[in-house]
Amino acid sequence: MRVCVIGMGYVGLPLAVEFAKSGLRVTGIDVCEEKVQQINAGSSYILDVSDADLQPLIEKGLLDATADFSVLREADAVCICVPTPLTKTKDPDISYIVSAVSQVQRHLHRGMLVILESTTYPGTTDELLLPELEKSGLTVGQDFFLAFSPERVDPGNPTFNTRNTPKVVGGMTPECTRRAMDLYQHAVDTLVPVSSPRVAEMVKLLENTFRAVNIGLVNEMAIMCEHLNVDVWEVVEAAKTKPFGFMPFYPGPGLGGHCIPIDPLYLLWKLRAVDYTARFIEVATAINSGMPRHVVAKLSEALNADHKSVNGSKILFLGVAYKKNIGDVRASPALEVIDLVMKKGGDIYYADPFVPSIEIGGRVFHSTDVTCGVAAFDCVVILTPHDDFDLPRILRTARLVYDTRNATAGIEVPPTCRRVLL
Ligand code: SAJ
Numbered sequence: 050m051r052v053c054v055i056g057m058g059y060v061g062l063p064l065a066v067e068f069a070k071s072g073l074r075v076t077g078i079d080v081c082e083e084k085v086q087q088i089n090a091g092s093s094y095i096l097d098v099s100d101a102d103l104q105p106l107i108e109k110g111l112l113d114a115t116a117d118f119s120v121l122r123e124a125d126a127v128c129i130c131v132p133t134p135l136t137k138t139k140d141p142d143i144s145y146i147v148s149a150v151s152q153v154q155r156h157l158h159r160g161m162l163v164i165l166e167s168t169t170y171p172g173t174t175d176e177l178l179l180p181e182l183e184k185s186g187l188t189v190g191q192d193f194f195l196a197f198s199p200e201r202v203d204p205g206n207p208t209f210n211t212r213n214t215p216k217v218v219g220g221m222t223p224e225c226t227r228r229a230m231d232l233y234q235h236a237v238d239t240l241v242p243v244s245s246p247r248v249a250e251m252v253k254l255l256e257n258t259f260r261a262v263n264i265g266l267v268n269e270m271a272i273m274c275e276h277l278n279v280d281v282w283e284v285v286e287a288a289k290t291k292p293f294g295f296m297p298f299y300p301g302p303g304l305g306g307h308c309i310p311i312d313p314l315y316l317l318w319k320l321r322a323v324d325y326t327a328r329f330i331e332v333a334t335a336i337n338s339g340m341p342r343h344v345v346a347k348l349s350e351a352l353n354a355d356h357k358s359v360n361g362s363k364i365l366f367l368g369v370a371y372k373k374n375i376g377d378v379r380a381s382p383a384l385e386v387i388d389l390v391m392k393k394g395g396d397i398y399y400a401d402p403f404v405p406s407i408e409i410g411g412r413v414f415h416s417t418d419v420t421c422g423v424a425a426f427d428c429v430v431i432l433t434p435h436d437d438f439d440l441p442r443i444l445r446t447a448r449l450v451y452d453t454r455n456a457t458a459g460i461e462v463p464p465t466c467r468r469v470l471l
Contacts, residue, residue, distance in 0.1 A: 050074070052232065053124040055149045057084045057114060060166060060200040061130035062095045063211045066102055067236035069112035076124070077114040088114035096204050096375070097211075121156035126232050129153070130166045130200065134311065141170060141315045143177070150181050157185045162194040162228050165246070168253050168312050170319035173197075174246035179221065190222035196229035197246035199253030205375050215239035219249030257312040258330060263298045264309070265333030268340055271300035271471055282455040282470065300471050302432050302453045303340035303382025305371025310337070310380050341385040344453055344471070348390065348430060351451050351469045357427055360394030365417065365426040367443070368433025369401045376403030383432040384409055398426065402437045422446035431456050444468070 050073050054065040057079040069075040079085055087094055091104035106112035121127060131145035146167055153163055163182060165174055174197040179189060187193045198218045203209060216237045220226030230240050243249050267285065274281035281300055289297040304310045313330045320327045349359050371381035378384060383399075388409050391397050399407065400419045407414050422442065423429050428449045434440070434456030444450060444457060444466050453471040462468045 050125045050232070050235075051123055052076075053078055053121055053127040054130060055079075055118075055127060055152070056130035056132070056145075056167075057081075057088060058130065058132065059095055059097070059204050060202050061128070062088070062093070063097050063202060064128060064130060064166075064200075064236060065112060066098055066106065067211045068232075069106040070102075071235035072111070073235055074110075075106075075112045076120050077112070078116070078118060078120065079114060080116055082116055085114040085116050088112075097202070118152040119156060121153060121161075122158065124156075124161065126162035126164070126228075127153055128164045128166055128198075132307075133167045133169050133315070134307075135314060139314055141318050143169060143173065146173065146177070150178050154181050154185055157182055157187060157193055159187065159192050162196070162225075162232060164196045164198055164229055164232070166198055166200045168199060168257070168308065168315070169250060170315040171247045171250040171254065172319065173250060174219075175221065190224050194220065194222075194225040194228045195246070196220040196225050197249040198229060198233065199249055199256075201253075201256075204377070211236060213238055215241050217241045217243055217249050217252050219243040219246045221246060254312055254316045257308050258316060260298075261304060261309050261313045261337065262329050262333040263296070264301075264304055265336040267298040268300050268303075269336050272343065280470070282458065299454070301340065301382070302344045302386055302471070304337040305379065305381040305383075306377070307379045341382050341389060344382075344386050344430075344432075344451075345389045345393070347469065347471070348428065348451055349393075351449060351467075352428055354467075355427070355449060358394075359390060361396065362427035363396045363398065363425060364390060365419070365423055365429045366397070366399040367401075367419075367429060367431045367438055368435050369399050369404050369407055370433050370435070373433050373435050374403070376401075378404055378407060381433075386430070386432060387414075400438075401433070402435060419443070424448070 052068050052073050052075045054061045055078045057077045065075045065077045091100055091107045093100050093103050129149045131149050134142045136142045189195050198216055201214045216233055218229045218240055220229050226242050233240055271281040285297055317327045317330045352362055366387055369383040370376055370378055387397055391410055398417045399414055400417045405416055424446045429447045431452045431454055434454050440457050441460050444462055447466050449467050451469045
């Protein structure tokens, strides 16, 4: 079986590698020539794919990459794994899907299986892909086969990977589902067939909306606990001893990443088109996107207690990636916190071993070396607690630490340091 994977990112490249490892002939397609060259040179730029994974597959001729979509003519199957970001007005941007599907349509042939993996609103496959592909004159379920199968890649997850994460598959027809399952059984141990692409699209949105709403809930719990003078961290730690019917989430400076802040808004947008308001998503989005301002307000209060203002204070931010132990800053709330503090006149410094530099408000900042201690700063704000940080040393040398992640829990706070929690 000859397989093509469109989009050589954190979803497409690991999937292509798993297919090739199983003995299938795989071609990765990407519009970025540099990515194509790196793959063909056996050099991985994706966290979960090592060069040792890649090189033997390239050498055996099982995997290669190209920017030329005409290879689709020889493909028995194609998986579309392109980005689905938001526009500046927070609406779905499916331009990458549209572009990929038009290329597939140009080279669509009898017997071809087309699968969309990119996270999108329910109805994308049957309302957008199907009519586009049927322009070829071919009929779905007979001449070509079409399905949706959501990606469940969690970059850097040491336990779950492409092969051992169950995969939901929803075809336009039972034969479409069967053929999609026949393909995926080469790369994934557990397959979960569902009755349609729309169900499969909605499964993914439930998964990630579940996280966004629960993170919104626990962020509001943090604000409620502040009004009630209760330690939210102690509350969550005690609540999670409940062995059933509860799952801990933790407050923080906001919602970052390329999935959780975005996917629920695809659902919200689609429901507006059918005159329904997804209130949980609206409320969670409002709370989560309000957390950076909440952090800055508490920072102002903490400095104020030292008779200082944000304006003119030297402030060190620890960790700017959107979650710990990775270097991805996409939609990281840390960037918004820093932007707000900069606008208030704060003298900004940051330290993040995974992020050498960031640009905020037209200014470029470089990661500060904190091994010599942090005594020079009016406040140290912990936003993303990478394991690399020596937090006991930070507490020993800081005057004021604002810990938005409760990362210093259990660490002795010397009398020379005042610690404030989210
Ligand atoms: N966050 C909190 N409190 C929490 C959990 C997360 O504030 O209790 C914040 C994080 O700091 C981050 C954002 O939310 O800024 C998203 O965090 P995340 O843990 O959901 O991490 P992601 O965005 O990498 O989510 C991915 C998702 N994987 C896929 O979409 C395939 C998600 O479904 C996974 O559950 C998640 O990884 C995971 O569990 O690590």
